[in-house]
Amino acid sequence: AWILLFSYWGLIIISPFLRIWLLASASVIMTFLISKEKSSLLDWRSLLVALVVTAGVFLAADRLKEVVDYPFTLYWSEGNRFWDYSLLFGSERYVYPGNKPIFAFIDLGRQSLWGLPFLLGNASIVVMRLWNALLFILPSMLLGAAIFHKKKIAIPVVLLCALWTFTFLNQGPIYTPLVLVALLVVLADRSPLGVGVLLLLAAGYYANLTRYSWSLAPAIWAGLLGLFQASGDGKNPFKVNWAKTNLLTCAGLLGGLVLPMLMPLSNFAVQDNQGSILSTAQSTLQNQALIWSRLLPNPTYPSGILGGLLLAILPLFLLMGWIVKKWEWKLNVWQTLGVSASSLVFLGAGIIASIKIGGGSNLHNMDMFFINTLLLAGIAWQSGAQGDLLVYKPEKWWINLLLVLLVILPAAFVYLGAKPLELPSWQDQQNALNAIKRNVDQAKTRGEVLFIDQRQLLTFHNGIEVALVPEYEKKYLMDQAMSGNTELFRAFYRDLRNQRFSLIINEPIFIDYQSEEANFGTENDIWVTWVSEPLLCYYEPVASYDNVGVEMLTPRAKP
Numbered sequence: 001a002w003i004l005l006f007s008y009w010g011l012i013i014i015s016p017f018l019r020i021w022l023l024a025s026a027s028v029i030m031t032f033l034i035s036k037e038k039s040s041l042l043d044w045r046s047l048l049v050a051l052v053v054t055a056g057v058f059l060a061a062d063r064l065k066e067v068v069d070y071p072f073t074l075y076w077s078e079g080n081r082f083w084d085y086s087l088l089f090g091s092e093r094y095v096y097p098g099n100k101p102i103f104a105f106i107d108l109g110r111q112s113l114w115g116l117p118f119l120l121g122n123a124s125i126v127v128m129r130l131w132n133a134l135l136f137i138l139p140s141m142l143l144g145a146a147i148f149h150k151k152k153i154a155i156p157v158v159l160l161c162a163l164w165t166f167t168f169l170n171q172g173p174i175y176t177p178l179v180l181v182a183l184l185v186v187l188a189d190r191s192p193l194g195v196g197v198l199l200l201l202a203a204g205y206y207a208n209l210t211r212y213s214w215s216l217a218p219a220i221w222a223g224l225l226g227l228f229q230a231s232g233d234g235k236n237p238f239k240v241n242w243a244k245t246n247l248l249t250c251a252g253l254l255g256g257l258v259l260p261m262l263m264p265l266s267n268f269a270v271q272d273n274q275g276s277i278l279s280t281a282q283s284t285l286q287n288q289a290l291i292w293s294r295l296l297p298n299p300t301y302p303s304g305i306l307g308g309l310l311l312a313i314l315p316l317f318l319l320m321g322w323i324v325k326k327w328e329w330k331l332n333v334w335q336t337l338g339v340s341a342s343s344l345v346f347l348g349a350g351i352i353a354s355i356k357i358g359g360g361s362n363l364h365n366m367d368m369f370f371i372n373t374l375l376l377a378g379i380a381w382q383s384g385a386q387g388d389l390l391v392y393k394p395e396k397w398w399i400n401l402l403l404v405l406l407v408i409l410p411a412a413f414v415y416l417g418a419k420p421l422e423l424p425s426w427q428d429q430q431n432a433l434n435a436i437k438r439n440v441d442q443a444k445t446r447g448e449v450l451f452i453d454q455r456q457l458l459t460f461h462n463g464i465e466v467a468l469v470p471e472y473e474k475k476y477l478m479d480q481a482m483s484g485n486t487e488l489f490r491a492f493y494r495d496l497r498n499q500r501f502s503l504i505i506n507e508p509i510f511i512d513y514q515s516e517e518a519n520f521g522t523e524n525d526i527w528v529t530w531v532s533e534p535l536l537c538y539y540e541p542v543a544s545y546d547n548v549g550v551e552m553l554t555p556r557a558k559p
Contacts, residue, residue, distance in 0.1 A: 001061035010419040019416055027054050048403060049160060055411035056163035059170050062418055063133040069126045070423050071433060071462050072548040073454060080474055082128050083455035085111055090118030093459060094468040102468070105476035108265055109177045109210025125460045135176045140166040143179050143371075146186045147378035153386060161381075167410045168374065171312045172364040177210040178217070182371045185218050185252070186378075189225040193244055197251040204255025209265065213349060217368050219252030220342050221375060227338045228379045237329060237383040288482050291522060294360030295351070299519050301361050305354045308363050313373055315405040320377060322399065323385045339376065346372045357482050358523060424547040432545040433462055436505065439543065439552050440466050443503035452477070452506040454550060474507070481530035482523065489530060496538040499555040508544050508551040509535065 003022070004010040013019060028042070030050035037043035066074055073079030084106040086093060091102055104111070117123040117131045144165025149158050169179065181203045188199035203218040226245025228238045296304040303311065331339070350366035359365055423429075436457065443449050449466045451457070453474045457464055472492055480488045495501070509532045514521035539553040 001058045004415075004418050005058075005061050005065045005420055007420065011422075014419075016416055023054065023415065027051055030054065044400070048407060051404065051407040052160050052164050052167070055407055055415075056167050058415060058418075059167055059411050060137050062414055063136055064130075065421060067126060067129045067133055068421065068423070069124070070421075071125065071429060071457065071460070072550065073456065074421070077475055079454050079456035081106075081114075082125070083459050083473075085114040085128070086118050086459045088112055088115045088118075090115070090121075090123075090459070093118075093461070095466060096468040096470075103470045103473075105473060105479065107210050109206055110175070113177060113180075125456060128460075136170070136173060137166055139176050139179045139183065140169045140174070143169075143183045143186070143374075146183055146190075147374065148381050148386075150382060150386060164407065165374065167407075168312075168316075169370060170414075171308075171410050172362065172367055172370055174364065174367045174370055175210075177206065178214055178367050178371065181207045181210075181214065181218055182221065182375070185221045185225065186375075188222065188248060193247065196244070196248050200248050200251035201255035201259065204252045204257070205259050208256050208260045213353065214368065215256035215260075216253070217346075217371075218256055219249050220345070221372070222248040222252045224338050224342050224372070224375060225379070227335045228383070230383055237327070238331070238335060240332075240334065289357045289522075290352070290355045291357055291360060291516065292355055293516060294355050298360075299517060299521065305351065305360060305363070305366075309366055309369075311409055312363060313370075315402045315409060316373060316377060319399075319402045319406060320380050320385075322402075323380050327384060329383075342372050343369065343376075357526075358479070361520065428545075428547055432548045432550055433457075435543055435545070436550065436552070437463055439503055440464055440505075443554070447502035448500060449503045450501040450505070452504060454505055454507075457505075469501070477531055478523070478527060481526050489534075493534050496534060497559070499538070501539075502554065504535070504539055504553040506535075506551050506553065507549050508541075508546055511536065 004013065004019070013022065027047065027050045030053065031042050031046045034049060035041070035043050035046040037046070068074075084104045087102050087104045088108075088111045092098075094102070096102060114132065114135065117127050120127070141162040144162035145158050147165070148161035184199045184203035184206075188196035188203070191199065200218055200222055204215065207214040207218055223245060226248060227240055229241055230237060230239075294300060294304065295306050297307060298304060301308065346369040347366075350369045353365035354360050354363075363370070424432075440449055444466050448469050450469045450472060452472055455473065458466070458468065472495075477492075511528055511532060512524070513528060514524050516522050518524065535553070538556060538559045540556045541551050542554050544551045
């Protein structure tokens with residue numbers, strides 16, 4: 001991890017062969033160091049442990065490498081997302097009337113979770129980036145520990161399962177609020193009925209608060225887990241406590257669908273869950289195009305959604321199939337229906353969300369399907385599979401291969417392409433910051449200053465003091481352009497034509513149509529049509545700092 005992520009060797013060792021050699025060497029050395037086998041230098045179980053640790057630590061380090069004090073955004077949405085997160089608990093950071101709401105394009109579920117550091121008052125961008133990294137690492141590990149914990153299983157084994165769970169879910173990556181929702185469901189399944197009902201109410205409510213499409217997930221997962229209570233019988237290891245299962249499922253439905261209507265939480269964020277699930281989903285599908293080509297290999301996602309998903313989950317499904325066949329488990333009609341229906345529903349929802357314009361660059365929209373698959377693996381583990389895997393003696397080569405693929409495939413693409421951050425020099429950063437400060441100080445005496453992008457410069461101060469203009473934020477403009485919101489853009493174009501803003505801070509923009517043959521080509525063309533061309537019609541760049549991703553624009557004398 002240090003060689004490839006935190007040193008310049010990561011820019012030099014780019015050959016896949018060399019990287020595989022490096023990974024294999026590290027894993028073999030670790031296997032030798034931890035092996036307790038007396039008859040040979042290496043043993044199979046120690047090799048699996050070494051691979052789990054190597055993959056998990058590397059992915060965690062890849063997240064933590066972004067914990068830097070670099071003042072500009074590290075990727076397309078990072079900086080403006082930090083601005084979104086700050087508004088719930090840190091709105092006093094901005095020059096804006098205290099009694100007026102500040103518009104932000106984000107749900108309350110994520111805003112309240114990622115915004116917690118702003119309760120500290122003086123949280124810096126380093127603290128925010130550390131919190132962001134930890135939110136992607138620790139909750140996934142907690143979920144894994146909850147799913148795979150069982151009496152008489154050693155704590156180190158549970159920790160290894162937790163680390164593998166983080167590795168598995170990082171393939172999305174799966175957003176933390178849904179991971180926490182799943183954690184509440186698992187805890188409810190293991191708790192007394194009264195506590196379980198309260199946990200399911202909370203899980204459903206928080207799911208709805210974050211994303212309307214998640215609202216039914218807690219109820220479905222509660223029903224699924226309830227169908228597979230351990231019975232202790234090897235041939236028929238599952239029993240159903242119908243009373244508890246039905247009560248927890250109803251609690252999940254109540255929390256996800258009814259409570260949000262009875263106790264709505266109002267905030268100044270644009271929420272995904274305005275209206276019913278069906279009406280909101282129908283509106284989304286009608287207003288935004290579906291790009292079916294993203295299911296197959298394409299420039300935006302080389303493996304395609306279907307290919308990437310197959311690589312991610314096939315080894316686990318094949319392994320679970322082998323376990324079911326070996327133990328000769330007989331599922332009743334309700335258990336068969338629960339497994340197949342939950343998998344198909346979440347698979348279909350994930351595919352539709354992935355091909356919606358703006359998506360399809362990774363597997364994060366397959367989030368509910370990933371967690372559903374993980375819960376099925378937990379059911380198999382709790383019902384006897386852990387005994388097979390913990391005392392497993394290699395007998396069939398393809399089982400060995402599945403176990404290795406299950407560990408290394410989730411980290412393979414990150415590992416082969418990982419590299420250290422390449423940031424501009426400190427002097428270049430200061431030059432850009434000083435130029436922004438200077439131009440903002442001059443412009444604010446003539447009119448309003450609009451930060452379309454790089455709003456984290458206002459969140460973490462950086463010496464820039466200017467009245468906040470909340471509207472026309474980059475992510476929201478992109479979303480509304482993809483939806484064809486002519487009403488919003490009439491107002492935007494009117495403000496540009498009337499030269500409302502004396503200065504606009506944005507990312508460097510170009511008139512460059514690309515089509516779907518380029519990475520996010522369709523989205524790029526929509527942005528050029530709805531934003532770049534009108535903006536460059538009425539405003540002209542006066543300074544561009546491509547190395548930090550900043551461009552400043554002022555009104556044109558002649559549009």
